[in-house]
Amino acid sequence: MLVHVPVATARRTRGILVCAIGVGLAVAGAQASRRASSPERKLYEELNALRADRTHVYHIQEFALHRDAVRLAFEDGTIGLLEPFEGRVLGAVFSGSARVLVTPRDSAEKWSLSRFVGAPLLDEPVSKVYLRFTDGTAAEIESYLKSTGAKPVDDPAFLSDWDAVLGNLNPTNSLRTLRDLDSPSPLTYFQAVLAGGQQGNFEVSVDTRRPEQVLLGQVRYREGGRYYNLWAMFPSGESHGSPESVEPLRYSIETTVQDDLVLRGRTQMTFRALRDGERLIPMVLSRGLRVQSVRDQSGQTLDFFQNEDLSEKEVLRKGDDLFFVVAPEPTRAGQEIHWEVEYSGNVIADAGNGVFYVGARGAWYPHPNEAAHFCSFDLTFRWPRRLDLVATGNKTDEHEEGDWRVGHWVSDTPTAIAGFNLGSYSRSSAEAGSVHITVNVNQQLEQALSRLFRPQPGNPTAESAPIGWRRTSEAWKMAYLAAAPSPLPVPTPVIGQLARDIGEALRSMEQWNGAFPFVRLEVSPLPAALGQSWPGLLYLSTLTFVPKETQQRAGVGKRVSFSFTDLMPFHELAHQWWGNLVDYTSYRDEWMMEGLANYCALLYLDSRRPAEHVLAHALEGYREDLLERIPEGSQITDQIGPLSLGHRLDSSLTPDGFSRVIYAKGTWVVHMLRMMLQDPTAKDPDARFRGLLHALLEKHRFSALPEADLRGELERIMTPHMDLESLHSMDWFFEQWVHATGIPRYSLDYKVAAGTTGFQVEGTLRQEGVPDTFLARVPLYMTSGPAKPVLLGWVETSGIETRFRFHAATKPAHIAIDPGQTLLAVTQ
Numbered sequence: 027m028l029v030h031v032p033v034a035t036a037r038r039t040r041g042i043l044v045c046a047i048g049v050g051l052a053v054a055g056a057q058a059s060r061r062a063s064s065p066e067r068k069l070y071e072e073l074n075a076l077r078a079d080r081t082h083v084y085h086i087q088e089f090a091l092h093r094d095a096v097r098l099a100f101e102d103g104t105i106g107l108l109e110p111f112e113g114r115v116l117g118a119v120f121s122g123s124a125r126v127l128v129t130p131r132d133s134a135e136k137w138s139l140s141r142f143v144g145a146p147l148l149d150e151p152v153s154k155v156y157l158r159f160t161d162g163t164a165a166e167i168e169s170y171l172k173s174t175g176a177k178p179v180d181d182p183a184f185l186s187d188w189d190a191v192l193g194n195l196n197p198t199n200s201l202r203t204l205r206d207l208d209s210p211s212p213l214t215y216f217q218a219v220l221a222g223g224q225q226g227n228f229e230v231s232v233d234t235r236r237p238e239q240v241l242l243g244q245v246r247y248r249e250g251g252r253y254y255n256l257w258a259m260f261p262s263g264e265s266h267g268s269p270e271s272v273e274p275l276r277y278s279i280e281t282t283v284q285d286d287l288v289l290r291g292r293t294q295m296t297f298r299a300l301r302d303g304e305r306l307i308p309m310v311l312s313r314g315l316r317v318q319s320v321r322d323q324s325g326q327t328l329d330f331f332q333n334e335d336l337s338e339k340e341v342l343r344k345g346d347d348l349f350f351v352v353a354p355e356p357t358r359a360g361q362e363i364h365w366e367v368e369y370s371g372n373v374i375a376d377a378g379n380g381v382f383y384v385g386a387r388g389a390w391y392p393h394p395n396e397a398a399h400f401c402s403f404d405l406t407f408r409w410p411r412r413l414d415l416v417a418t419g420n421k422t423d424e425h426e427e428g429d430w431r432v433g434h435w436v437s438d439t440p441t442a443i444a445g446f447n448l449g450s451y452s453r454s455s456a457e458a459g460s461v462h463i464t465v466n467v468n469q470q471l472e473q474a475l476s477r478l479f480r481p482q483p484g485n486p487t488a489e490s491a492p493i494g495w496r497r498t499s500e501a502w503k504m505a506y507l508a509a510a511p512s513p514l515p516v517p518t519p520v521i522g523q524l525a526r527d528i529g530e531a532l533r534s535m536e537q538w539n540g541a542f543p544f545v546r547l548e549v550s551p552l553p554a555a556l557g558q559s560w561p562g563l564l565y566l567s568t569l570t571f572v573p574k575e576t577q578q579r580a581g582v583g584k585r586v587s588f589s590f591t592d593l594m595p596f597h598e599l600a601h602q603w604w605g606n607l608v609d610y611t612s613y614r615d616e617w618m619m620e621g622l623a624n625y626c627a628l629l630y631l632d633s634r635r636p637a638e639h640v641l642a643h644a645l646e647g648y649r650e651d652l653l654e655r656i657p658e659g660s661q662i663t664d665q666i667g668p669l670s671l672g673h674r675l676d677s678s679l680t681p682d683g684f685s686r687v688i689y690a691k692g693t694w695v696v697h698m699l700r701m702m703l704q705d706p707t708a709k710d711p712d713a714r715f716r717g718l719l720h721a722l723l724e725k726h727r728f729s730a731l732p733e734a735d736l737r738g739e740l741e742r743i744m745t746p747h748m749d750l751e752s753l754h755s756m757d758w759f760f761e762q763w764v765h766a767t768g769i770p771r772y773s774l775d776y777k778v779a780a781g782t783t784g785f786q787v788e789g790t791l792r793q794e795g796v797p798d799t800f801l802a803r804v805p806l807y808m809t810s811g812p813a814k815p816v817l818l819g820w821v822e823t824s825g826i827e828t829r830f831r832f833h834a835a836t837k838p839a840h841i842a843i844d845p846g847q848t849l850l851a852v853t854q
């Protein structure tokens with residue numbers, strides 16, 4: 027039995043087409059770290075070494091533990107308490123027959139659980155249980171043993187059975203346990219790793235250090251990839267305060283990129299403690315970078331834990347991007363703390379032809395593992411003179427020092443993240459109002475792309491270029507991996523045009539979103555099939571810089587070409603507002619940033635090329651995508667999961683579930699909101715939608731935007747037509763479109779009769795494919811002759827069939843359901 031506990035790591039993808047290519051990142055060579063040996067290290071090692079206490083093994087029957095929605099019933103078997111640690115029992119192991127029952131509270135989580143285990147609740151017999159806890163479980167077990175008068179038994183086979191398992195599993199719990207042992211006000215946890223049932227090994231935990239305390243899930247492998255399938259995760263019934271322990275305030279980061287691309291960094295960070303009594307502070311840093319030292323403001327060396335007990339090979343395979351620093355004394359809420367962290371390693375890869383892949387863009391400097399906090403950054407870089415470097419913030423200086431270039435960037439607004447890019451660039455600039463835009467592009471294409479655009483007989487990547495963007499991941503990975511020696515220059519006219527286009531888009535987006543949040547914008551290339559948006563810095567796939575004609579000659583499909591060349595630059599540009607001016611905190615809200623950014627990009631393209639109906643075509647394409655059967659089963663793409671599952675949509679069942687669902691459905695949800703808010707009779711039909719975007723960006727400027735606030739803002743401006751429940755609430759909309767799956771299918775049955783004045787249209791609108799409780803306001807249009815369709819009326823659906831009756835001045839030749847695409851639906 028070997029289960030690894032998931033550790034939350036920062037996910038700041040914000041990208042379109044999140045499918046990082048297979049660029050391997052080497053781990054820094056082994057370094058003898060000069061770390062202080064703290065009492066915590068000794069405790070950590072002792073916790074790892076805990077085994078079942080041979081004097082505390084008992085036969086038990088009919089004993090159950092309840093933790094929130096979890097019931098763990100030990101029916102008949104042997105339990106062994108772990109050896110006491112500083113007088114406390116912190117775990118137990120069980121062999122025999124047991125059963126675990128979990129019922130998630132809300133329907134989305136029931137749905138998620140059902141997708142993984144085939145039922146909306148978990149009721150699983152198991153034969154082995156590994157229990158760890160810092161809550162009152164020990165007292166409960168001891169009280170049960172006392173009440174039944176259970177006597178210890180001698181069972182050497184039981185003990186030796188568990189020895190190796192404890193050796194494997196303890197290290198995944200020791201740091202978590204230490205955080206509570208050290209704290210005078212611990213945030214306790216309870217975890218059970220279960221085996222022997224039909225589901226294989228899985229875990230159930232209730233951890234008050236998580237915003238959503240109850241978790242069920244398991245590790246699964248697919249095609250060499252390791253996934254943590256999160257079956258269900260939800261808040262416990264009891265209310266808990268925020269589990270955040272610190273809040274970052276300032277960073278000063280000095281970085282040297284060596285000639286061999288090794289990154290050496292020193293980050294001085296200032297943060298504020300939010301809780302009393304914390305000793306172990308979790309930090310995010312790419313596993314490709316090895317921490318060398320941590321010091322506090324008095325220069326005292328602090329101990330830290332980074333991918334302990336893993337070899338260098340294992341770090342890449344199963345390590346994580348977290349490390350834990352041992353504070354010299356327990357934190358006091360409100361206290362400001364200054365630490366200096368030194369690290370080095372390899373997060374930059376050479377893609378050939380002088381093109382570099384800057385990886386770990388969200389984890390190249392250490393930062394607390396908390397939700398996004400906006401703060402200030404001061405960045406100093408030192409890099410080989412032959413290369414160019416761009417970074418977030420305002421560049422205050424760049425000069426040469428021998429073979430080196432040195433530059434200094436200071437953030438002029440609060441930002442949640444900092445980043446840089448590196449290459450040998452050609453540049454082109456444009457102005458958009460007071461914003462200075464620079465487009466940087468490599469002088470050549472990286473080897474892999476270069477080969478793609480020089481197709482040779484038998485080169486499969488050129489002939490089987492991908493057609494749909496959701497299928498790009500694998501196809502492009504193949505293309506990128508097929509390296510070739512012949513360099514191909516990037517035509518420079520492209521970058522001048524791109525700079526002007528981005529300038530034009532920026533001005534256009536300001537009409538929807540308000541002033542651009544930064545004084546300058548650097549656009550830079552990334553040799554990968556993805557784009558990302560950092561404050562004032564865009565990363566665009568190198569493919570974006572290849573002219574469309576060249577792409578077409580190489581067999582790149584129209585839709586991929588549209589995604590990379592037409593959409594990506596403006597999608598990432600829109601993230602400057604939606605993602606960098608406001609940010610999401612919970613993974614459940616990431617869809618809002620993706621949906622809003624993508625919709626803004628489509629609005630811009632639509633206004634720029636009105637004859638091409640870009641928005642309508644994109645919505646139609648997304649609808650088709652969502653209705654398409656997934657190759658992994660009988661379901662359609664929409665059924666991979668609701669938007670509110672965020673990155674949990676990626677699992678071994680659907681490795682690219684996030685990118686398949688979030689962009690398509692997120693864009694549709696934003697479109698449906700805009701359509702509901704639209705007033706076709708007003709001078710500015712979109713005034714309400716524009717007001718919504720402005721209000722959200724203004725009220726949440728440089729902070730997080732939770733879904734509840736989007737809902738609240740909508741309820742403030744909603745029209746009576748949007749109040750389908752007559753409760754002055756938008757709950758119906760979010761429950762149906764964000765927290766559930768389902769795309770309604772509509773069909774009509776009607777008859778037309780001549781009346782005294784005009785015609786009576788009477789009929790039934792059928793709604794299928796969604797629950798009977800599904801609410802919608804469906805517009806019906808009539809056509810007669812070649813004239814434009816005329817609105818006949820709206821049908822507010824209730825149940826499978828809704829009857830309607832409308833009056834028409836002229837005789838309708840045909841009645842169409844929502845021809846203007848205001849709803850994500852299938853119409854017949």
Ligand SMILES: [Zn+2]
Pocket residue numbers: 040041042597601619620623
């Ligand atoms: Zn995006």
